Amino acid sequence: MRHKQGSPHGLRKSTLCARTAFALAVLVFASTFLTACKKKETTKTGTILALDTFVSITVTGQQSEEAFTAAARRLTELEDKFSRTKEGSEIDRLNHATEEEPVTLSEETYKLLSTTLWFAKDTDGIFDPTVGPLMDAWGFGKDERKIPEDARIEETLSRVDHSRIHLLPDNRAYVEEGTVVDLGGAAKGYIGDALMQEIAKYKVRRAILDLGGNICAFDAEKALVIGVVSPRELSVLAVKVDLPKKEASAPMSVITSGAYERYIEVDGVRYGHIMDTTTGRPVETDLLSATVITTNGAEGDILSTVLFAMGTEKAKEYAKTKGIGCILLSEDGTAWVNEEWKESVHAEEGWTVRSF
Amino acid sequence: MPKKDGRLEASDRKTDVQRRFRFLPGDLLIILVILVFCVVFWLGFFFQGKMTDKKAKYVRITLDGQVILESALTRFAEPVEYSVVGEHGTVVIYLSSEEVYVKESSCEDQICVKTGSLKHTGDGAVCLPNRLVVQIVGGSEETGEPDAVSI
Structure with a gap:
């Protein structure tokens, strides 16, 4: 009791000390609490050799570790289903099935196969899931890369035809003798979305998947910037795209097709890997690359190939009627962007953005 | 200490608290010091980020x-x-x-x-x-x- 009745000066001094201590305690507590909260969020990133390419997964959030593991597991599972070269995969079994003995596919393989067939019909075979043997004839995927003889092209073309794939009820399907199905042109896009669905089951704020150059990404807090490589010089960008912020349930894919990455060179002439199923030769196009921006990865994967093969004028028309978000890089340095996305696409040096 | 004294203290507490936590000139000083610290630290981090970004x-x-x-x-x-x-x-x-x-x-x-x-x-x-x-x-x-x- 005595100190309370002490001089006002003494009182002031002791409360001053108490107040300082209290204020500092609050400060220390607040800062440690805040940093502790922030620390909970981690980034997990890794590159996995899959789908004959590099697959990079980068996840940020409170459960980044779990989300990464789940995505990696799903990647292996889907590769085992869709691979054409892996013995015993669903596509491998489909390629060995006959009318008498059709194969029963899983729901998702059947659905993806139906999607590719729908686009094959819609584009009159510009996109065709049976193009595999033709690419083999040109030596893509193998070391011997050479221009095949006309007779070989003729023979191969007779087997390249999506109408030789037959879908039956109850997820069953078969292909006619000699025809080979390869989901390669749609699988990476589909897998991007499928991995994202796994990631969305966890507390994740941001994820970026790079499936051999196909980007599938979302960020719940800020816009993402995705670069599109310049086909003239692969170390620089042609344009940058701003993707709006999105939740994990609605990721966006940015998928590019071009002939600059996979090609064979014979006598100084480059032959790209995207085939024209009417001539059996690489497509002739005035586009350097076509990029599709979409919420549906499988469709984006298919459509980027289709737009690239069509060439500038036809691609613009097709994209307009179908409402496809796209960037078409043409030889004269123009980046054609559809009206909807023109505000979000920014040209780098040497390129000019024009909308259509 | 007898219990009686304890009760007396408790009943006095309200006025006691009020008296203790009156805003004193010293408080301003403490707040200022903390603010200055915050600003200095923030500036430090800000510029450190800028410097390292450059190289x-x-x-x-x-x-x-x-x-x-x-x-x-x-x-x-x-x-x-x-x-x-x-x-x-x-x-x-x-x-x-x-x-x-x-x-x-x-x-x-x-x-x-x-x-x-x-x-x-x-x-x-x-x-x-x-x-x-x-x-x-x-x-x-x-x-x-x-x-x-x-x-």
Whole structure:
């Protein structure tokens, strides 16, 4: 009791000390609490050799570790289903099935196969899931890369035809003798979305998947910037795209097709890997690359190939009627962007953005 | 102390508290000091970020001769463990804004792990069995790197 009745000066001094201590305690507590909260969020990133390419997964959030593991597991599972070269995969079994003995596919393989067939019909075979043997004839995927003889092209073309794939009820399907199905042109896009669905089951704020150059990404807090490589010089960008912020349930894919990455060179002439199923030769196009921006990865994967093969004028028309978000890089340095996305696409040096 | 005194103290508490927590001139001083501290720290961090950004160092990781990661070290303010799963095995690389090192490797000789910390431009660690190279390279001063690149 005595100190309370002490001089006002003494009182002031002791409360001053108490107040300082209290204020500092609050400060220390607040800062440690805040940093502790922030620390909970981690980034997990890794590159996995899959789908004959590099697959990079980068996840940020409170459960980044779990989300990464789940995505990696799903990647292996889907590769085992869709691979054409892996013995015993669903596509491998489909390629060995006959009318008498059709194969029963899983729901998702059947659905993806139906999607590719729908686009094959819609584009009159510009996109065709049976193009595999033709690419083999040109030596893509193998070391011997050479221009095949006309007779070989003729023979191969007779087997390249999506109408030789037959879908039956109850997820069953078969292909006619000699025809080979390869989901390669749609699988990476589909897998991007499928991995994202796994990631969305966890507390994740941001994820970026790079499936051999196909980007599938979302960020719940800020816009993402995705670069599109310049086909003239692969170390620089042609344009940058701003993707709006999105939740994990609605990721966006940015998928590019071009002939600059996979090609064979014979006598100084480059032959790209995207085939024209009417001539059996690489497509002739005035586009350097076509990029599709979409919420549906499988469709984006298919459509980027289709737009690239069509060439500038036809691609613009097709994209307009179908409402496809796209960037078409043409030889004269123009980046054609559809009206909807023109505000979000920014040209780098040497390129000019024009909308259509 | 008798109980009576204790009760007396309790009933007095309200006025006591009021008296104790009157706003005193000293409080202003404390608040000012804390504010100044905050501003100084904030400025410190702000400028440190700016300075390091200008002479950014990059980490480049190649697997089988292909670049699989190239990123400014400043991006790893929060350290990241980057695992590379190749045909030959798995390598875990620790990435932070301060240093980079190979944390784990599936190889037998563990030379890459023994190389230790990589901090300066030119530093590098190689894992021959896994065909992996980690390097610190000098970066350009360009800003506004994209988050990902579509090829």
